Amino acid sequence: MYKSVIKNLALVLIGTYIFSIAVNSIVIPNQLGEGGVTGITLLLFYIFDISPALSNFIINAIIMLVGWRFLEKETIFYTIVAIISMSLFLEFIFLPSFIPTNSLLGPLASGFLIGLGIGIVILGHGTTAGVDIIALIINKYLGLQVSIALLILDVLIVIPLTIVIGLEKGLLTLISLYITSKILNFVMEGYNPKKAIMVVSNKHDEIAEEIMKRVDRGITVLKGYGYYSKAEKEVLYVVINRIQLIKVQRIINEIDSNAFVTVTGIQQVLGEGFTFNLDQSHNIEENEVI
Incomplete structure (x- = not known):
């Protein structure tokens, strides 16, 4: 347990350190904006010269007092650590601009550094508090989707920022926010996202055999029914990584070029072959998938 706590604390501190470097060394020197509470702190800094560290701490502390009940106990602890460490780093850590x-x-x-920093904080079971909690409150009391609430809040923050920093800087801020979201997803989902393939074919046995032999992945056979043909169908379901996708597509085309195939992205996979192994002989292949 203690090892887990130390690991999570280290991740939160590393993440907030990276985040603070991005703000102090890139965002402020280039007069860019940001979304969320960081955007508000930048707005206060550009207009009134209020310390981002101070405003970040005060605003996030108020949000935490109002919205703590929307977070789990563990998340509350690491979020408090994130708020305090981020404010301290913003105040005392300065690298060349x-x-x-x-x-x-x-x-x-x-965008790269902020996305990386936030992602590492989340991996440490923390959050950077801010408008995420406000979005949860809006969702509960107004019924608005969290993603929509976040978008509206960011727009409400970026618009006044754009008035202060100018249209060009405002557009560059949007680019930064886009990069942040992509890097954050990359950190959370990993460099090798999983894919789920469903195959409907009259040669399903041959396809399944070849996939197991050449790709070494387990396959689930589902019972399907063609409404138009009124015939029962065997549907193959297999989860693979992006690298294996090309190999599986090649196998399907070789055996049945008329097979009906769908490929969908998967955010997370849990269970045998992905988060634990029953057959140790598959360790090498399954580590590649993870």
């Missing part, structure tokens, strides 16, 4: 001649490099760099 990165002000590139190419204006696009600023938002690309800040």
